[in-house]
Amino acid sequence: xxxxxxxxxxxxxxxxxxxxxxxxxxxxxxxxxxxxxxxxxxxxxxxxxxxxxxxxxxxxxxxxxxxxxxxxxxxxxxxxxxxxxxxxxxxxxxxxxxxxxxx
Ligand SMILES: [Zn+2]
Numbered sequence: 568x569x570x571x572x573x574x575x576x577x578x579x580x581x582x583x584x585x586x587x588x589x590x591x592x593x594x595x596x597x598x599x600x601x602x603x604x605x606x607x608x609x610x611x612x613x614x615x616x617x618x619x620x621x622x623x624x625x626x627x628x629x630x631x632x633x634x635x636x637x638x639x640x641x642x643x644x645x646x647x648x649x650x651x652x653x654x655x656x657x658x659x660x661x662x663x664x665x666x667x668x669x670x
Pocket of ligand 1: 615617619636637
């Protein structure tokens, strides 16, 4: 019984050595997001006018530093939540009324 333990230890040691030889190549690097490595880390900004998201490098900033998606939107200015100097408010849609024959 005493030799059994010695044999097991030897077998395990031999397996480790064999594994080390077979795996001579360096282990693969840990997985990372590789696609668009630089672009993926770039900060995304929302256009102050239309709200579209775009990379910081493509954004157009006004004097106040607000990002815009294009020169046209920069000139149009930021669209405030309470109807600022942006585009006029959307015309109200007529009330929905089902035709009489529908009911
Ligand atoms: Zn925009």
